[in-house]
Amino acid sequence: MAGSRLEKIGTIYTRVSGLIQSGALNWQDRPLWFDIYKAFPPKEEPQFDRPVPNMKLKKIFYEEDRIRAIFHRNNKQIGTINLNSDQESLTQKFINVYSQLENKYSADASEEHIYKEAIDILNRDREVSQENDSVSEEEPISLSSAFKEAQNKHLVQSEIKVSVKDIFKD
Template structure:
């Protein structure tokens, strides 16, 4: 029993207890969960052959889940979201916020399809405005001016070069 890896022969707790009692596993090397399992044992032993409990699960849906589902069904290529950046809102979050704002403007008179279409249009307009703002910030430079700037910066770098003697670099 101690060398068994099969879930059919005892539980993981009983096999670990057997390993500790036989000396194959020292008390100091016991798993982290072992003490918790002993302090708070389950009401029924978790065995592979125990039938699943007949518990009715509640379906939990939030108000925006339906909106999110429709948005993702109609827009397959949304892009990746950076989960590490809490200050950045994903496209889905922005859409849901727009949807709620437009829904409040309609005051219950518009259909879901109208609100959805208006929210999509609002997002598109916002994206176009952002593109225009970034384009306006960059000053157009002619090609000859860009070449002249690159040439002058290259000359500055060449003037500041230091002559190094590789053979005598460590002789100081």
């Protein structure tokens, strides 16, 4: 068969409840959402042929989105972001510095001037942190340099000659 067109017949809830009633699906094996849907059914039954409501969507736009766009437009490769880390991302640091400078200069300075000064401050902070730490976790890692480093380590390890006979000698 090419595929089923059962999505046009009933809703997912009616199909699952039909499977339970017929015995094709055990009550214990019902989906997690089934009880919630049964307790809180939607006001309008979801069907594939229901017309889309004509609603005007609200534009959600934050001031920091403009700053983030400026940063990412000019800096395409900023490295990876560790979501488990408590440290601020490079983008968030830029947003903080840019906002502080924007408040400091108010309407006197241009957007480009504030951007350049914020980048200079971030670069100085990065240089200071690199002087303090020999290896910086915030520095973006190039995939090609990581690959070359791994190859170099492999070459060094492959030069070590180990004989199996030597391992099992008494």
